[in-house]
Amino acid sequence: MDEVEAFLERRVFKWKATKMCTVCKKEIVRGLVEPVEYSCPTLWRLYHGYVMLKRNCPNQTHVSVVKVSDLRSEERHQVWKMILQHKKQHKQSNQSDSSGG
Numbered sequence: 001m002d003e004v005e006a007f008l009e010r011r012v013f014k015w016k017a018t019k020m021c022t023v024c025k026k027e028i029v030r031g032l033v034e035p036v037e038y039s040c041p042t043l044w045r046l047y048h049g050y051v052m053l054k055r056n057c058p059n060q061t062h063v064s065v066v067k068v069s070d071l072r073s074e075e076r077h078q079v080w081k082m083i084l085q086h087k088k089q090h091k092q093s094n095q096s097d098s099s100g101g
């Protein structure tokens with residue numbers, strides 16, 4: 001599977017309301033799409049079936065899980081940008097790693 005195919009197979013959270021989650025302290029914005037792994041960690045666990053949550057995330061009633069291939073093109077673009085941004089941040093935090101091996 002190439003990178004584009006993998007991208008299209010991704011699932012994203014799409015928010016149906018604008019709210020602040022009191023449990024995760026996460027702000028959601030209506031209409032915004034986010035890659036599941038960079039979004040609300042509580043919902044991520046729920047989505048992956050680890051449903052042993054002590055406290056439910058109230059945002060779970062305001063979310064729908066959508067495949068990237070089902071998104072509109074500007075939404076796909078949004079998701080793609082978030083992924084790139086996240087990768088960049090990750091790289092920066094690993095930069096102190098010297099040439100060990």
Ligand SMILES: [Zn+2]
Nearest residue numbers: 021024040057
């Ligand atoms: Zn939450």
